[in-house]
Amino acid sequence: MSKLLCDKDTGDTIIVKVKDVEIGNKKKVVISGPCAVEDYDTMISIARQLKLCGVNILRGGAFKPRTSPYDFQGLGREGLEILKAVREEVNIPVSTEIMDTRDVEEALNYIDVIQIGSRNMYNYSLLKEVGKLKTPIILKRGISATINEWINAAEYILKEGNENVILCERGIRTFETYTRNTLDLNAVAFVKNNYRLPIIVDPSHGTGIRELVHPMSLASIAAGADGLIIESHINPELSISDANQTISMNTLSDIITDIKKLY
Template sequence: MKKLLVDKNNNDNIKVKVKDVFFGGKEKVIISGPCSVESPDIMIDIARNLKLLGVHILRGGAFKPRTSPYDFQGLQYEGLKILKEVGMEVNLPVVTEVMDARDLDEVIKYADMLQIGSRNMYNYTLLREVGKSGMPVLLKRGLSATINEWVNAAEYIMMEGNFNVVLCERGIRTFENYTRNTLDLNSVAVVKQKYRIPVIVDPSHGTGRRELVAAMSFAAVAAGADGLIIESHVNPDNSISDATQTVSIDSVKDIICKIKKLETILQN
């Protein structure tokens, strides 16, 4: 059977549309928001600030896969409703993770883009189901996945007729323990060179340290990434989930300003 992610030299690059936002075009897409959906008041405060900065898509986890079953698992269906309402209020598309095929029909009611998290990259049943949905999909790389395995996961979605797939490099597990993961920007260069699918980078999970997010954001853009997904909060230290890797709104503003300057340099 012929693979769908064929050599980009023989086919046009795939562009993925989420409402009025395009992945794979000239503009770098910025996705931002808290790791977990919080109260309506906090979410609207975050979203309004991000909207003013020119962020394109609001992120927020309603279902949170945690290593420990005793950690906060997200607001779940209530979180979906909050995310949808906030997105509509500020006129931003929203992306959230779907963890189980049994939840897919419900999540689709509230999300504009479905995220497949790192732990579910190998969940081929779920990949097929989101493929059938036709919804735009943000496919995160598995913790220990090779580039080939990651690309094949995208193929599972595309085999169902859904080409609205964006890859997300979020770091892989190595022997290094200073950072949460090792951000593999080699993979971005490989995808941009060999395949015709958009790829973005998650410097928040890739490093696990807020002081490194900006530097790795710039490196990701220089490597050719089509965008970034950054965890942000109006009060990062009080973020319910992943506070140590969550940046402030001012940090997002600084990252966006410097990326625009960097793009000008790279285009010359």
């Protein structure tokens, strides 16, 4: 097999820049916010709290892929407009998931980072489309994907010319049912040793249990992760989506404090 574009010996380690935030450099980056954009008032309150906590990038889902078609699917275009308004008011970069090639171009007017979710890791048409951009891409690992499949998904983006790819370990499906997924921190260490792409970890989806988010965040950083993407809310129990794994602002602040103690 020929060398991959993201192999360690094919170039310098990639540092992805999101405005003045650098992912892949020495400083650990924290991306946080609610699973779904609910309304402007809630989002602006969350964003202001996150900025005070030291969060670098705001996340929030405008489009929500759900297992059941009857669950909340996100606000769509309205959600993008809310994210843009909050970005300008609070002065914080924003990230959201894009699921359809038809939405890519329009999304660039509203957000700073495009997230490719676990379900779309195998959506090669979408990967090629975002590969034509220079916009930073967070590529989440598929729910049952091997590391090799995940890396090759990243190659689809790199091959089109976009090197601004951030891998995201978010847990894989195993025989264990106590947690939502099994957070594979082996993958973090392996990627750091073998590839030149930055990697972050999602302990929210990786565990599905808010009490586990804090310890697994620290374990992720210890394993070599360049940062974290965490679901948080000012009222976690009232979050429209993924309430069980969403943490409070106080817990998030404690995580950021503990990361600084580690580094």
